[in-house]
Amino acid sequence: MQTDVVKIGTRGSALALAQAAETRARLMAAHALPKEAFEIVVIRTSGDQIQDRPLSEAGGKGLFTKEIEEALLDGRIDLAVHSSKDMPTVLPQGLELSAFLEREDVRDVFIGRDGKRLEELAQGANLGTSSLRRQALALRLRPDLKVGIFRGNVQTRLRKLEAGEADGTLLALAGLKRLKLDHLATEILDPTAFPPALGQGAICIESRVGDERIASLVQAIHHPPTGFALSCERAFLAALDGSCRTPMAGLARVEGDRISFSGMILTPDGGEVHEIDGEGAVTDAAEIGTDAGRRIRERAGAGFFTSWS
Template sequence: MADSATLVIGTRGSPLALAQAHETQDRLCRATGRDETQFALKVIKTTGDAIQDRPLSEAGGKGLFTRELDIALLEGAIDCGVHSAKDIPTYLPEGIMIAGYLPREDVRDVFISARAARLQDLPPGAVVGSASLRRQAQVRRLRPDLAVTLLRGNVQTRLAKLESGVVDATMLALAGLKRLGMTEHATAIFETDEFLPAVGQGAIGITARAGDDRVLDLLARIVDPETGYALAAERAFLTVLDGSCRTPIAGHARLRDGVLDFRGLVLRPDGSDAREVALSGPPAEAAALGAEAGRDLKARMPADFLTL
């Protein structure tokens, strides 16, 4: 740390990443009674930010948005890293742990288009752009008559490409639009039973050095146990399926009346086939529940399901 009174928060430099880092900073200020100068932000450019011309799955998959922050953590340049939880790899480098998650935002995806009020209303052959294999596969599953193409970039870049006519429609996370104050761009909101979100969607995950008790104690004041249970189930599900940016996988857990409900979905990239699972259990067994859901799906998938 810069000094004994300062915690350095590492973040990417995109507008959404900075909004998430500022939310973390604000929560720390409120929880500790200290001002923001005690929780400095340090912007770190990641490999994922530099790649705009091809799918992340072709460049190494998950970890491209976290690798440089992990290095900064291990070198002591930052004290914690703030990430979109869905960007955090299944396996973390030795010496780094997830300290917890901030209270989760809305997990739903939104449809954005000037040509139609809903995905179902797009004319055949319309072009839908997305960087997410999960979104691409679910669109193809619902509307195999549409053209689906890669659309990379931050939220503002994707909206600009949509406005210029590069694509006819796109999908984004409602949580990101809320954090950026840009919900007016949403044409329609997908309910989760129609369009299942990504594992970790809507949650902000905070990483720290394992054993760094002072930092972990500070972060413990702002992390949310309920979100932690949900993410434990979702990430365990992903681990069993060996999920990466190369695999269209969706998963969502939520705590209701003391019971953790989980839904999972795996699709072929072309949307031609899918396998679903739904399980419930006590939150204390969240990781076991997610792992069981993953094993159930894996047992019901053809051997080549995750490779085609």
Template sequence: MSHRSSTQLGNSAREHSRWAGATAPLAASCACRRRRDGRRPKTRAAAAVEAETKKAVVRIGTRGSPLAMAQAYMTRDLLKEAFPELSEENALEIVIIKTTGDKILSQPLADIGGKGLFTKEIDEALLSGRIDIAVHSMKDVPTYLPDGMILPCNLEREDVRDVFISAVAGSLSELPEGAVVGTASLRRQAQILHKYPYLKCENFRGNVQTRLRKLKEGVVDATMLAYAGLKRLDMEQHATAILDFEEMLPAVAQGAIGIACREGDESMGAYLAALNHEPTRVAIVCERAFLAALDGSCRTPIAGHARQADDGSLSFKGNVATPNGKRLLETSRSGAFNEEEAAKIGDDAGQQLKAEGGPDFFNW
């Protein structure tokens, strides 16, 4: 956004003062000069102040991490492309909101509240009217939404796979016994230890740049990140290997951006409807139904991925594991690619694994 400096505003004000100090007849003539609606024409100083204080049409709420900001900028640019009126100066404003998850980096997410740590403060800002829409990484969003808020829009999904990053090995299988993998994800930890029980996993939090720096400093031997995040930051070159689904099934909603607004806000709803990518939204409905059926939280190592197959049908794979990786339950489903069927497939898959695991499976 462009802002006029105080010097510029001061110059405008001085110009107005010189005009006001003109001869009496001239001043009187000007005093009588009014618009047809009876109001005086705006001085240049008043017009400048009005332009400066003009409220944005859409205030976009986001976390302040580089990745979150990249996603907010993406949303802003898509809105500008879709709606010419939003290309005007000051029509869009990005509002940075610090969340609990950003403030506490020394503890695992599961120990400080689990899901919702990266969304709670942003949701509160939305519901209080401080922002008009909220941009979230969908994998951070709990399966329930606060009353008065809806999430009608998913942008087109990025590559959902995980990447392996290391200076000492080309893949997880090449890491020597006792090597340390840094990850804040119990899902990744469980799948790693299930296949490679001789490796160690340590809590490894922070934004992408922080994790890469710690890796370079030798704090851990390897780490894993979402490929989508690296691509959105133009940092794909840091990936040592891209992992297929057999090696590492992704998190529910990984690679997807969700945009929320207040329930009943028709103007924001219309903006978001134009940005929504329906194939992504249907896939996310399936995955989140799976997560909800398993009562998933950051304490539950759950992975799930739904996609539209080549024949147009919905294909789903999911798993749930114990944090130490000793038990891992898997399932798969297919069906019609629509919202109703997607929700049913996800819920059925989750209920199946919940029954297979038994009442003691989730007690850790």
């Protein structure tokens, strides 16, 4: 029986808190524990404080995890709850991703002022986003659009849209669903034409290597198919040295004991696109992702990652 209070570290945005609360609820149900057995600890990260420029210019994905991981390493928290798409492929020594919750909807949505769809925006309309992937995919479909930086949490971006700072913006459907705001979506985008970020829609749990107490606790809420899918997607990202500086997308799908993967890399203007596929046994998920990353790198050529960066 669990006795010590388990401290769950998280960012302080409404979405991050919703994800931490979902994790706590699943742990409570899995182990028949009361709410008081868990404490949600809010940690402000560098990524939350930088609002004036794209993350690609400020240091990349680790900006959303650094301070939380420091708290995990020094014992101030017992586990951390993250959005998988925010996680760097290389973790600090002594930490591991110990569980993945069942994945939510992976798709992106477009939210247009006055209920417009992406294709209905006026020529030269303003699109607000801080994601290079979303920028590149949108410009691939609408090269006439002007893209402006839209940083901040979901509510901040929605307020900026309402204030007229852009004619439309792009958000993850999973986040809107967790915040019960999915009714705001003007258009749900087809993941074939508008593929998600690697890891999108999946909540992951990070803990200390060798902490058997936490490992056994979180294993009860781990969703193996999501784990296999994320193993493949993160391996693809790692093979490309993926960071916020390269627009890339991809999605692994698990059916029974098989996994299929499709990946994409683009230039920021959406003008050059390379796509790749792979499939095999779920037990080979990481190898499939690594191989896809290697092959798409060869296909794009040595100059792809340097010609526009």
